[in-house]
Amino acid sequence: MALGKPNLAHHSCFNIGDEVEVTSADHSLRGTLFPAKIIARLCKTNKFVVEYKSLEATDVPLRESVDTVLLRPLPPPENDHTFHFGDEVDAFFSGGWWEGIITQVDEGPAYWVYFRFAKQEFHFQPSEMRPHREWINGTWLPPREVSLKTEANSSKARMNKFSKGTAVEVSSDEDGFQGAWFAATVINARGQDKYLVKYKSLRTEDDMDYLREEVDIQHIRPRPPNAVMIDSYDLNEEVEAFCNDGWWEGVISKVVKGSRYKVYFKGTKDEVEFQHSDLRPRQDWIEGTWVRASQALKF
Structure with a gap:
């Protein structure tokens, strides 16, 4: 908010x-x-x-x-919630609930939670944690739903900017594709909330041409700027990794020698090693502005 x-x-x-x-x-x-x-x-x-x-x-x-x-x-209680690596949570610390991400699960279970504001990890018991929820226009939403709702609202406001030939990125809600963005070009608008796009790397089943698809406005965004250069990434930093023809949202789970990193993907629960050149900082398109994930204020 x-x-x-x-x-x-x-x-x-x-x-x-x-x-x-x-x-x-x-x-x-x-x-x-x-x-x-x-x-x-x-x-x-x-x-x-x-x-x-x-x-x-x-x-x-x-x-x-x-x-x-x-x-x-006060958010509604969720006493039977099970926590996992990579979950966004609130942990009770120094008199308040602090937003963080689970970076390690110990026996018990107990959890290590990373706070972005402090760039530190702290240890918590399940009783000291709760799922992170956002209060948006009188409704409690988990983080992913907030992101989709924000993208949809801001996308409708900039509808006319996606003209024919505009370079965009497209996401999907299909199982196994959550958190992935694929490069495409706008062919034309279809009504008030849909576009026909042609992908840059995804091809048709017969491999005769690049795939064309009609997509909802909430699943489309401009191409991120290429000007952002990062010398190195830190542990637990949110990134996007180029894999399987698209950019996939993940978290740096290990810094390896030689400018290589292991990235954990929450959607698939996979951990894959990448070169520095295969990564880019995760950015969110919020109200017509690109914002680095670590810079977004979540009130």
């Missing part, structure tokens, strides 16, 4: 006594959510006074006035 101009209509979402979670406007604390309770509303403003559950000020619970856009309800 982007931080924007206060909207007094948000007041109707929360009441005094509600249990909430509060994110921070501090860029260095992105991806954090602190449990709190609303104890008052500031008249003629878009702010509430909250009392934190786990943060203290001189041995008493910390109280603070916060803008409505920094509040969200």
Whole structure:
């Protein structure tokens, strides 16, 4: 949820006594959510006074006035959830829930979680973790659904920019192809939310021509810029690897000598070694702008 101009209509979402979670406007604390309770509303403003559950000020619970856009309800409990390597989770740490990714599963089980903001791993028990969820327009969504919804909304806004001949990349929801992007060229628009594209590397079954396909607007994006150059990648960094004619989203699971890396693909649960030249930084197309995955703010 982007931080924007206060909207007094948000007041109707929360009441005094509600249990909430509060994110921070501090860029260095992105991806954090602190449990709190609303104890008052500031008249003629878009702010509430909250009392934190786990943060203290001189041995008493910390109280603070916060803008409505920094509040969200408590997510629904998911007590029977099973965690796996590569899952996006929230882990309870220093009085709040911190967004991270599971990088190792130990016996017990117990888990190592990597926090992007700190570039460090910490050890957690299952009781200290929960699946990461986003609160979007009154609905709880997992990260992948948020990504698809954002792509769909921003894509519709730039519909006219995908003219005939535009170089694009196309994704698919088919089993085994999640997280992959394939280069294509727009042939023409089909109605309000579809395009006919011709792939650059995927061919027809008879191998006589390159494959043509009609795709929904939420599965298409411009070609990423080629100007981004990375000298080396770090452990747990999100990347895209060129494999099987497309760019596949993954995470660096091991840094190997000689500018080589092992990449873990969550969708297929495979780990494959690549040369540096076969990788590129993962970028997201958000509201008409390319944003590096590590730079995206998730409030």
